[in-house]
Amino acid sequence: MxxxxxxxxxxxxxxxxxxxxxxxxxxxxxxxxxxxxxxxxxxxxxxxxxxxxxxxxxWSSLMKKQRDLYSQFLKEMIIQPGIAKANLGVSREDVTLEDHVSGEPLNPNPDSRWNTYFKDNEVLLQIDKDARRLYPNMVFFQRPTDYPCRLIMDPQNDFETLRKRVEQTTLKSQIVARNRMGVTNVSTPLKPAAPSSLMEYEPLPKGSEAHWEVVERILFIYAKLNPGIAYVQGMNEIVGPIYYTFATDPNCEWKEHAEADTFFCFTNLMAEIRDNFIKSLDDSQCGITSRMERVYSTLKEKDVELYLKLQEQNIKPQFFAFRWLMLLLSQEFLLPDVIRIWDSLFADESRFDFLLLVSCAMLILIRDQLLEGDFTLNMRLLQDYPTFDVSHILKKAKDLQTSK
Structure with missing residues (x-):
């Protein structure tokens, strides 16, 4: 040192x-x-x-209060629903005539417990798919946590875990949805993992849970508590670095509560950036479109030649800056570099205005390649940003900030 x-x-x-x-x-x-x-x-x-x-x-009293509150969320949203109806994990085809007559599973009331359960399953399947593949180049999220949830691992709590709930859930029809970039996502009924993916999907021994399962639980509870936004693809990329940082804390006492602490930090962060995830706000002053346009307006001010080149090739900011801004660059760099960038972003008094300058710096630092490249080469370059020392990117962004 x-x-x-x-x-x-x-x-x-x-x-x-x-x-x-x-x-x-x-x-x-x-x-x-x-x-x-x-x-x-x-x-x-x-x-x-x-x-x-x-x-x-x-600090001590607040963290105890929040961690106790999170435990209550676990009981109300994961444990108790499983206890209340042990067979809730069955498919719609398996609903009995007795259940139908009683008015429970097929109750048209949108507030019925079964209707809510099936809707939750649709959200859970998307979360599960995204949480499983979080940072696939790292083994951390597939490894077992040293602190599996005590409430869930308690043998006296006879309920279905989210893992079991996903395995038991069968949706008869495919769920088709188009994401914000126009890509169609299709969720098919769950099938056994292919042999080539057994390492990724193989369940851990009873009493253990992988780090990705903790992330899944955080996202599911967030979706339940925030029905207005629920879960949007990409939120897993926001939770991941926070959870990794807290789950590797050398302070064992705090490390043990990484799940609860991550949940509340993620919730606070989402309160500041959630407008990026709400499609109806895309074209508003606070939406993601406005922020992407600000990247180009800043570039025009700092490097008009590069700005005009991108304009000439009709390379719109939504082709690349959408992901940069929405996910706080979490998909553009390796996790250690993302964490370093987030040090600066979280410290930004203007709350993520510095992210616009970082994005602009990323463009300027590859200006020579962009000025020489055609549309196809430049799109490939921007959508798969080259390996770069992030300290240079942050320094360039800081220079742009001070040169105003």
């Missing part, structure tokens, strides 16, 4: 050791990158995402 790095760690500890955190100073330090040693990044993210208050004396 270099002496400079030790100094930075000491600076963070000094700020975080104060009875009341100096938020401006913490933002300034975090913007240049947060050390991962001693759980500093985990603590800083919790403060920057408004999970922990600035008064240090309140």
């Amino acid at each position: 270099s002496s400079l790095h030790r100094i930075r760690i000491a600076e963070f500890k000094a700020v975080l050791g104060e009875p009341k955190i100096n938020l401006a100073k913490l933002r300034e330090l975090s913007f240049s990158g947060i050390p991962c040693e001693d759980g500093l990044r985990c603590l800083c993210w919790k403060i920057l995402l408004n999970y922990l208050p600035l008064e240090q004396a309140l």
Whole structure:
């Protein structure tokens, strides 16, 4: 460890050791990158995402309250529904005449428990598919967590886990939906995994659960608590880096509660960026279209030659910037680089305006290739951004910010 790095760690500890955190100073330090040693990044993210208050004396009581609240969510939305009707996992074809006469499963009332259950299953299947394939180049999310949910692993709780619920659910007809970019997604009835994918889908031993299952549970509970937005494809890419950071916290006491802490930090983050996920707001002033246009307007101001080249080739920002902005660049870089970028984004006082400058910097740093390339080459370059030292990208974005 270099002496400079030790100094930075000491600076963070000094700020975080104060009875009341100096938020401006913490933002300034975090913007240049947060050390991962001693759980500093985990603590800083919790403060920057408004999970922990600035008064240090309140931390313990608040975290206990929130973690207890999350346990209550688990009981009400996952455990109790399974206990209430042990056979809720059956398909629609398996509903008995007795059930039909009683008015339960086929009750046309949209508020009926069965109707809600089947609707939840449609959401759960999409979450399951996305959570399973989270960061496929990393084994972390397929590995078992050291802290499986106690409530769910309690043998006295006879209920179906989300994993079992997905396995038992059969939807007779395909669910066809078009995502925001016009791609058609088709969810077919579940089938046994192909031999080539057994490593990805093989269930863990009883009493264990993989990290991706924790992410799935977080997203399912979020969808249940936020029916107005529910689950939108891509939210898994927002939860992933937060959960990974908290689940690898060297502080075992906090690491044990990574699930609950991730849920509330994710919820707070979504409160700030959820407009990006709401299609009806796309063309509004706060929607994703407006933000994409701001990337191009910034580029026009900083590098008019490159801007005109992209305009000439009719390369619209929605062809690439949609994913950059919506998912906070989580799909453009390896996870360690994403986490470093998020240090700066979370520290941004303007709340993600810096992301526009990072996007603009990414364009300028490959300007030579873009100026020389044709439409096909440039589209490939922008949709599969080349390997780059993210420190250079962040430095360029900072230069653009100070050159206003």
